[in-house]
Amino acid sequence: FEAGGKRRGREGEETKSKEKRRKRGGKQGPGGARRTGALTKVWGKHGRCGKRPRDKGVKVRRDKGVGATRGLRQPVGTRGPEGVHAQAESIKEAVRARGVRKEVSEETRKFVRGLVYRWLRRKGAPTDEERVQMQCDWVERAKAPATLKAYTGAARRVQRWCIERGVGWMPMEESDYVFMLTQLAQYLEAKEKSPANMGMTQAAVAWAHGVAGEVSPTTSLMARTIVTGASKWLQGGTGQKFPIQSEDMERWKETKLGKGGTVWRSEEVRLTQFAVMKDGLMRFDDAVGVRFGDMLTLPSELRIFVSEAKTSKTKREGQWVSCVRPEREEGISAFERVLELVEKMAEAWGELTEKQRKRWAKKHPDTVVETGGKLEYSLMAVPLLGKGETVGGVYLMTAKPMGYKKLLKELKEWGKEIGREPTKMGLHSLRRGGATDLKLLGVRDTLIQEAGRWKSEKSMKKYFDWHVEIAVRVRDVREALKRAGDEGGEAKGDADLDGSEAELEAAIAEGEEHADKGRPDPGVGGQGSAVS
Incomplete structure (x- = not known):
């Protein structure tokens, strides 16, 4: 990469790199530097990669047929359905062999260790270090990292409550x-919060006692009755967040990237991450x-x-997630430019x-993810232009991983800009x-449930607000x-009209009834289009 032409010749002479840039007419970049060469081709105005020399010994084909990437280089052997199938299988094998699993925190590991x-x-078994560690590892793997974190957090709160009052915990x-x-x-009722914490506490205490080999108090009929009563009586919100839909992504695209297609590097990368997570129905851990x-x-x-979703039955099961290209591509076209940059x-x-x-x-431990001698970047650690250094005559870009809190903060800031x-x-x-x-x-x-990797239809339907169902x-x-009017003519349409209109009026009346009860206004946060 040519990053601004730092080479200097004798006075009055123009170096070859400067001469090439002058002839190409490079575009102006940040800080007055000229953004030329491969960088311009990757981050071009129209999102397509320009022509560039082929690598020696590699045949390249630009094909828009089945199996071709839009505007990306592709070896001849991977085009067509057979090539796509082979490429997909190689990706699956590589991911499964890698066995990526998110690490649990030290606090969580310490709590699990105490239970083991x-x-x-309790069983009178040896408590040597090796035996305890091996058992802890498999206990941690029995739950998804997010579930394990939630259970240990709730159980530790109960433990602190017991210590403060001088009662037994385990x-x-x-x-x-x-x-x-x-x-x-009583606390949840005073704070007008949802009863979700009741259920989480119940599950966490039962899990902790089970791992420790103790009899759980959650089996008590009185305890179950109180949880049921709280679920019916507490009037707090459901705890679900407002959905970010396609119209919100389009508004972000216009405000962040500009209507003329101007590229604002970090904003485009962030839009790419948000779009892939939305279209792929991904949790952050995914x-x-x-x-x-x-x-x-x-x-x-x-x-x-x-490779490993929260609801995966086995670690190596894995699942393909599809992000369908809509008519207006949101962040997918931006993603392709990022992918081309990663390839370089x-x-x-x-x-x-x-x-x-x-x-x-060693100098950039957060950037490098090396597998088989190959440099890889992750979806949460995307290389940014202008951030990198030259080593051995080669320019490499650095990327700091995006954590949960930082990504959440940016999402909320973006939402505030569009009135959310x-x-x-x-x-x-x-x-x-x-x-x-x-x-x-x-x-x-059933297809939505499969795409979102939900265990049950009931879990999936919690993601739909009442206005969506209506x-x-x-x-x-x-x-x-x-259909009644088109298929059966005017007579059949009249026969079915009364019943269908009554059903339509009932659906609309149900929506008005929900609104009267103080439910969230569907017009808030860009959801009005769904109802209309």
């Missing part, structure tokens, strides 16, 4: 547990483990292989010696928005009215 140690002592007496639940319910080598770009969709970095990495790689990796309430937004808003878009497009529930009912009734 208690179990071993095993916890039934009377103490019931008293704790009543205090928790997105963290995704690398650019796990993705397959096709003319009609972007496919990502997720991988090529540059291959030109370095082993010593140079180790030295650069930051407190009602979260990273799960992207997953909810993707599911809502599919529902309003008429996709069957909008779908109104649409179905109107389509039924239209």
Whole structure:
């Protein structure tokens, strides 16, 4: 890469690099530097890569047919359906062999270790270090990292409550547990919060006692009755975040990237991450483990292989996630430019010696993810233009991984700019928005459940607000009215009209009833279009 032409010749002479830039007419970049060469071709105005020399010994084909990436270089052997299948299989094998799993925090590991140690002592088994560590590892793997974190957090809060009041924590007496639940319910009622914490506390205490080999107090009929009563009585919100839908992504595209297609590097990268998480119905934990080598770009969709989802039955099961290209491509076209940039970095990495790689990796430990001698960037660690350094005559870009809190902060800031309430937004808003878009497009529930990797239909339906269900009912009734008129003529249409119109009026009345009860206004946060 030529990053501004730092080479200097004798006075009055023009170096070859300057002469080339002058003839090409490079575009102005940040800080007055001229953005030329491969960088301009990657981040071009129209999102397509310009012509460039072929690599020696590699045949290149630009093909827009099946199996070709839009505007990206592609070896001849990978074009066509057979090539795409082979490429997909190689991605699956590489991801499964890698076995990526998000690390749990030290606090979580310490809590699990205490439970395992208690179990071993209760059974009279040896408590040597090796045995405890091995058992802890498999206990941690039994739950998804996010679930394990939530369980240990709730269980530790109960443990602190017991310590403050001088009552036993493990095993916890039934009377103490019931008293704790009543205090928790009163607190939630005073704060107007949802009963979700009741259920989480119940599950966490049961899990902790089970791992420690103790009898859980959650089996008590009185405890279950209190949890049921709190669920019915507490009037707090559901705890679900407002969905971020396609219209929100389009507004971000216009405000952040500009209507003329201007590229604002970091904003485009962020839009890419948000779009992939929304269209792929991804949780944050799903997105963290995704690398650019796990993705397959096709003319009609972007496919990502997720190695370990929260609901995976086995670690190596994996699943393809498809991000369908809509009419207006949101962040997918931006993603392709990022993918091309990653490809260039991988090529540059291959030109370095082993010593140079180790030295650069030691200096930038957060950037390098090396597999089989290949440099890989992840979806949450995307290289940014203007941030990098030259090593061994090769320019490499650095990328600091994006953590949960930082990404959430930026999402809320972006939402505020388009009139959304930051407190009602979260990273799960992207997953909810993707599911809502599919529902309003008429996709069957079973397909949405499979795409979103939900265990049950009941879990999936929690992602749909009441206005979405009503909008779908109104649409179905109107389509039924239209079919009745088209297929059966005027007489059949009149015969079915009364019943269908009554059903339509009932759906609209139900929506008005929800609004009267003080439910969130569907017009808030860009959701009005769904109802209309």
